[in-house]
Amino acid sequence: MTESRIMVSPITELFGAEIAGMDLGSADDATVATVEDLLLRHRVLTLRGQSLTDQQLVAVSTKLGRLDIPAANPYGEPFHKANPEINVISNIMEGDKPAGNLGAGEAVWHADMTYQETPPRAAILYALEVPPEGGNTYFADMYAAYETLPDDVKAQLEGKVAIHDASHNSAGMLRKGYNEVTDVRETPGARHPLARINPKTGRKALFLGRRPRSYIPGLSVEDSDALLDQLWAHAAQPEFAICHEWRAGDVLMWSNLEVLHRRDSFDSNTRRRMHRTQIRTFWSETKAAA
Ligand code: OGA
Ligand code: MN
Numbered sequence: 363m364t365e366s367r368i369m370v371s372p373i374t375e376l377f378g379a380e381i382a383g384m385d386l387g388s389a390d391d392a393t394v395a396t397v398e399d400l401l402l403r404h405r406v407l408t409l410r411g412q413s414l415t416d417q418q419l420v421a422v423s424t425k426l427g428r429l430d431i432p433a434a435n436p437y438g439e440p441f442h443k444a445n446p447e448i449n450v451i452s453n454i455m456e457g458d459k460p461a462g463n464l465g466a467g468e469a470v471w472h473a474d475m476t477y478q479e480t481p482p483r484a485a486i487l488y489a490l491e492v493p494p495e496g497g498n499t500y501f502a503d504m505y506a507a508y509e510t511l512p513d514d515v516k517a518q519l520e521g522k523v524a525i526h527d528a529s530h531n532s533a534g535m536l537r538k539g540y541n542e543v544t545d546v547r548e549t550p551g552a553r554h555p556l557a558r559i560n561p562k563t564g565r566k567a568l569f570l571g572r573r574p575r576s577y578i579p580g581l582s583v584e585d586s587d588a589l590l591d592q593l594w595a596h597a598a599q600p601e602f603a604i605c606h607e608w609r610a611g612d613v614l615m616w617s618n619l620e621v622l623h624r625r626d627s628f629d630s631n632t633r634r635r636m637h638r639t640q641i642r643t644f645w646s647e648t649k650a651a652a
Contacts, residue, residue, distance in 0.1 A: 368396060372404065377503040377621070378604045379404035386613060387418040394425040398644055401484055401617045402562055406501045408606060409613040414488055416445050416637060423447075423486055423639035428648065430475060430482045430640040432463075438538045442637070451487065451636040453628075466630035469532040471502065471598055471622045472572035474640060477528030477551035482640035483647070486615045491635040492608040496628030499606045499614065501621045504567040507597040508557055511568070515596075516557070518589065523553040524578050526571035532624075534574070546577040546586070553579065556593070558619060567620045568597055597622065 369382040379400060384393060386409065400407055414422075423429055432440065432449035441450035441462050452462030475481050487499075508516070528551035529540035536542065543549050551571075556578070558569035570576070573594050578586040606614060616623065618640070628634060 368393075370400065370404075373406070373408070373604050376506045376602065377404055378406040378408070378501065380408045380410075382410075384409060386412050386422050387414050389422045389425065391425065394422065397615065398426060398646060401615060402560075405503060405505075405617040405620050406604065407613075407615040409615075410609065411611050412488065412613045413611060414613070416442070416448060419486065419488055419637055419639060420445055420447055423641060427483065427641040427644040427646075430478075430642040432638075432640070433475065433537065447639060449638040449640070451638055452491075452634060453630055454491075454633050454635055462635065463531065464533045464625070465535075466497075466628050466632075466634070467533050468627045469623075469625040470534070470572065470574070471570075471594075471624040472532040473570075473618050473622055476526040476554065476569075476571040476618075479552045480642060481526075481552070481554075482618050482642050483644055484615060484641040485618055485638060486613060486641070487636050487638045489608050489610050489612045489636050491633045492610050492612075493628045493632035493634050496626050496632075497608060497634050498626045499608070499623060500603050500625070501606070501616060501623045502597060502603045504569065504597065504602075504620050504622060505565050506602050507599075508566045508568040511593075511596060515592070519556040522556050522578055522580070524556055524569075524571065524576050524590070525549045525553055526551045527575040528552075530574065532572060543575045546575050546583060547579075549575045549577055560620060568593065569619065570594065570597060570622065 367383040371380045429447045440446040442448040450462030453466035454461040527549050557566045559566050
């Protein structure tokens with residue numbers, strides 16, 4: 363695949379790009395470098411009509427960077443036993459066991475696995491089966507969200523961190539090994555700055571993770587809730603968001619630290635199956651740090 367045949371069509375003025383002419387199944391080093399560059403510039407990439415085996419999905423992901431193994435799911439075992447680095451996002455039941463995470467309900471706005479000290483840099487989500495309707499996935503640009511905050515709110519964020527809840531997934535299910543949180547000051551999970559600079563672009567993103575059980579240490583619970591509610595109301599405005607209507611064979615890639623995403627519910631009697639990898643760090647970042 364030569365780079366000159368790749369077509370990049372921006373989705374909105376803010377962010378997102380539809381990429382045509384790229385076959386991820388046969389991605390070489392040059393293609394992978396292009397993907398990384400496009401992710402840095404557009405934050406969300408959509409590719410239609412891909413045909414990937416699990417091995418090819420893992421191969422292109424591994425060319426981009428070091429992978430994160432999905433966290434323990436609510437049922438205590440990897441969903442994808444042959445490729446544990448693949449997270450299965452599905453409502454399908456295999457016998458009496460779910461084939462994947464998140465069921466058929468809504469997944470609230472979130473970034474992936476930010477409860478870790480080093481959250482994944484990027485994610486790749488590949489659609490194998492999609493329902494006839496519903497289950498759309500939305501992204502919101504957190505550079506734009508930060509940049510449009512009033513100056514006094516930006517000033518309030520300086521030096522502040524938030525706790526990113528590790529105890530529940532984005533569908534609200536308690537993860538294996540965690541107890542219900544009764545006081546947000548004790549929410550388990552990593553603490554990250556509310557405004558995060560991307561060292562490569564120099565731009566600041568609002569970095570919220572997910573709203574339920576979040577807390578800003580140093581503030582009273584009341585003040586923390588008030589500031590978080592204000593930030594979330596701002597970040598979740600439709601003007602910062604794009605919507606993806608899935609077809610089987612679609613691949614979505616996103617820059618996990620600069621966008622939030624959420625998913626609509628869909629009819630639980632229909633089938634939806636996605637395979638996801640998560641890239642903890644790009645190899646280029648590892649080399650830059652060495
Ligand atoms: C994810 C996720 C959204 C979807 O894979 O991280 O949130 O569309 N999935 O299923
Ligand atoms: Mn997610």
